[in-house]
Amino acid sequence: MIGAKAPAKINLFFEVGKKRPDGYHDVLSTYQSLDLFEEVMVEPATDWTISVSGDISAEQLQLVPTDESNLVIKAAKALAKSVGIENPQPMHFKIHKRVPAAGGVAGGSADAAAALVALNEAWCLGLEKSQLAKVAAELGADVPFALLGGTALGTGSGIDLQPLPKLRTQHVLLVFSQPGLGTKEVFEVFDKSFPEGDLIANRADFQTGFNLDLAGRNSLLVPALELRPDLLELMNLVPGVAKLSGSGPTLYLLSEDLMELTGWQKEYQDAGS
Numbered sequence: 001m002i003g004a005k006a007p008a009k010i011n012l013f014f015e016v017g018k019k020r021p022d023g024y025h026d027v028l029s030t031y032q033s034l035d036l037f038e039e040v041m042v043e044p045a046t047d048w049t050i051s052v053s054g055d056i057s058a059e060q061l062q063l064v065p066t067d068e069s070n071l072v073i074k075a076a077k078a079l080a081k082s083v084g085i086e087n088p089q090p091m092h093f094k095i096h097k098r099v100p101a102a103g104g105v106a107g108g109s110a111d112a113a114a115a116l117v118a119l120n121e122a123w124c125l126g127l128e129k130s131q132l133a134k135v136a137a138e139l140g141a142d143v144p145f146a147l148l149g150g151t152a153l154g155t156g157s158g159i160d161l162q163p164l165p166k167l168r169t170q171h172v173l174l175v176f177s178q179p180g181l182g183t184k185e186v187f188e189v190f191d192k193s194f195p196e197g198d199l200i201a202n203r204a205d206f207q208t209g210f211n212l213d214l215a216g217r218n219s220l221l222v223p224a225l226e227l228r229p230d231l232l233e234l235m236n237l238v239p240g241v242a243k244l245s246g247s248g249p250t251l252y253l254l255s256e257d258l259m260e261l262t263g264w265q266k267e268y269q270d271a272g273s
């Protein structure tokens, strides 16, 4: 089997503009990839099939679709179409998940990105990263970043990426919770609460790199809390500052001090048991 991996992400900053006539939103976002990877293996099969395993709960694994609505199959079909293959070779995908679906940390998008890389090799297409990025952009706003990784400023619908200087390595505590939040639903609530959008910063604020003054700001926090009011309690459970990633509900806490983070992790675990 041929395999590839792609990282999950957090948004260090995420502002959303008003809904555009095409239904998308302009965003200004600082993406940061994590040292936490989704893995996708591929092999030729008689039909399009998917098996899912991973380091998350069985309940969370069950939420990952195994039919053609899974992003890995959509990625395969979009990739084939981009090179003019009308009837691509059906493939079996083995997905190893490390982050829950509908979590705001782009696990599904990472699966799509990993699938593109693996299939590029399995089908001997020899496409460049820039060509894969074009296909990635058709699949979802977070997929191009999952191919790129690092730290990047995302504009447009999130697919126009500009790499930013590398940040100092920090430890990250991810606080997963159920139920997940569908990106579409969170944006729908956002549109009602912010009909004129919530885009205040601009590209110039990030000209010399990530702007620490803007760290953690997320336009989708208000709508996410409307759908999941219990998140507020989770945010206030520890003295560290918990931020929302993307459309949530995953929260993240950053620290250069691993001991401090381990202490917060224990507080979360104790509160959950």
Ligand code: ATP
Residues within 6 Å of the ligand: 063, 064, 065, 069, 070, 071, 072, 095, 099, 100, 101, 102, 103, 104, 105, 106, 107, 108, 109, 110, 111, 112, 142, 181, 182, 183, 184, 246, 247, 248
């Ligand atoms: P993530 O990309 O981690 O799922 P997200 O919050 O950005 O996070 P959404 O846009 O809400 O994701 O989409 C999540 C939905 O996508 C899931 O509920 C699931 O039905 C569907 N999905 C399709 N393919 C996958 C996949 N490979 N992994 C997870 N979810 C997937």
